[in-house]
Amino acid sequence: MKADILVLCAAGMLVSAYLMVGQRALFTTIRLYGLQSLLLAVVAATIAISEARPELWVTAGVTVALKTILIPWFLMRVIDRIGIHREIEPFLSVPASLLVCVGLTVVGYRVSTGFPEGAGGVSHHLIGVALSLLLVGLFLMVTRKKAITQILALLTVENAVFLVAVGVTSGMPLIVELGISFDVILAVLILGILVRRIVDRFESMDVSRLSTLKG
Amino acid sequence: MNLLVVTLAAPLITAAIGGLGGPRQFKETVMIGGLAITFGLCLATAGRFLGGGVPAAFGDALRVDGLSALVLVLCGFVGLLSGTYGVGYLRRNEERRLVTKRMRREFFGLIPAYVFAMLLVSVSNNLGILWVAVELTTLASVSLVTFHDRDTSLEAAWKFLVLGSLGLAFALLGTVLLFAAGQGRLGEGMAALNWTRFMQVAPQLHPLTVRLGVVFALIGYGTKAGLAPMHTWKPDAYREAPSPAVALMAVGMLNGALYCILRIHLISKAAIGPEFSGGLLLTLGLLSVLVAVPFVLIQWNLKRLLAYSSIEHVGIMAIGVGLGAEAGVFGALLHMTYHSFAKPVALFSAGTLAQLHSSSDLGRIQNGTFTRTPVASALLVLSALIITGSPPFGMFFSEMTILRAGLIGSHATATGVFLAALSVLFCGFVFQVGRIVLGPPRDPSDRRQPLPERFDFGMGTVIAAALLAVVSSFYLPGPLMALIRAATAVVWGDV
16 A cells, blocks of 8 residues: 555656656746645655654655745746746757656666665565656756756755655654755855846846857 | 864854854954964964874774875865955955944855864765765855845855755765775774775775775766866856855865765775776866866856856866876866966966956956056966966976876877876966956946045955065975875875
């Protein structure tokens, strides 16, 4: 039962990343990120119950508060202010991107087979999903041009790292985790401010135009 | 009160006061005074370590061993130097009415905050705290990159932050994987992430997980150090950030990131032997030195030129450690020390030239600066000689130590490539700096003449820093040498 929930949620996270790759409306992409974070919180909560680790409840709570509510709200506000709602044509078409992502998932699963078993026998799946999520996030980062999508790709990579932390080690020490969350939110804030300044200046948030500095 | 906590609190308080309002004179006094006190406290902490103590706080989450003490002292030193030069730098811009209220607040707030984050990196014994501290350095410095608010600064800041955050996500994954490799043997709570705990249980760590963790952590912290191929943010950030902040990046951040790399390297060495991470460091180091070669030769901007020099030097240090010989490690740490003395001089004199010419682009500075601005030009030549490792200056000896370690060990090919790259880099630097300083003087009818040189506060700091760099080349004080040896013992021996 518990293992089913874990695998289901982790798989859901990967699916949401796939949907992000196939999506062009920025609002939907942000909502998908929120959903992905919610599933991460469910994973944390499930492990908190099954292994009686109360500190993981804090992780789950912080994840919901920051990553499913605060960060998506903030990013949507940024988009609203600047009035750009759609991703432009990515460097790679959607079907080709999805095909690449399938390949990346295979790679992620292949690497995960070498790991020792951790929490409750499902950690193999969790690592497989987490590494795939990491690779898909990186792929999203290099193929998209909009600044907001790049932030979301960065956050997806961050979620993948947290999935490893929660699923394999049953959570990092609490203070460290709080410090990390604080830093992530600060980084997103600064990135958001930068995006607005870039849009004000260049009247676009197409980061492929940021290419004056070379050599 | 715990000495270590006080040492960290000093720059933080300075940042808090500097970030608030207040008359300019007051802020300047607070910044220089606060950073001087910080440096004094760093020396006191290192002194206590040399006296046989192990300063620690928060249940060993912060702990000073030989390596920490060396990096701490160097960071405190460059913090004071940058703060002092920064005051002169800002004054010069104030006179030309280039400084807004926002700039003043950011400058006096963020420079001490950056110093705080670097000091926190250098004393972290806990891998989690270490990560948080490195992220803090990134966040503190990004607003310094956008300081001048040009189109290009936004571009540089975006690349800096996105690449830096991505690198740090990798470093975090590396940390998590190393923690996972412990499979519960590291224990519970905060102390489970302590580096000392890792070293105790290192032989029992799960080998494959360690390998993967080390790769991710080295790539992640290597991004912050600017090792190739993760170096691309460096030239942009160096060009855009004001010179005092660049000195903090080029010395403080570089040393701090190298500190992280060494800690990870040591865990890897204790768990799965020295070849794995040593080989990685050697490869990344060689790549960094080689990458710098073409870009130095074709460079169009003075501060970007120094960024590639900084990529070269972090490469040299990585090679020294990666060679896997005690002499190499000693050479690398000695190189780090000399670099910390010399690099600020190069950046400050380049910054002074850039201020006088209103740009650091070589096209704007043009040739023949020696006739117009002789002091800044002479200092640039001197610092260029030092940082390219010309005899009789210190970096020549540290580079020789590393080369000898490479030749005695079984790394003849790598050492040969390294030596060849060093020679070309030397020629490239002499060519570029010679072109700027000595070339035919600028046409007197040119409207864009530089401002006249004056002996103000900033210039005084550069001259003082240059004197220190020259003196340190010939004479390192006994306690500093003892720190370098203690740091070598940490990295080489099984402490």
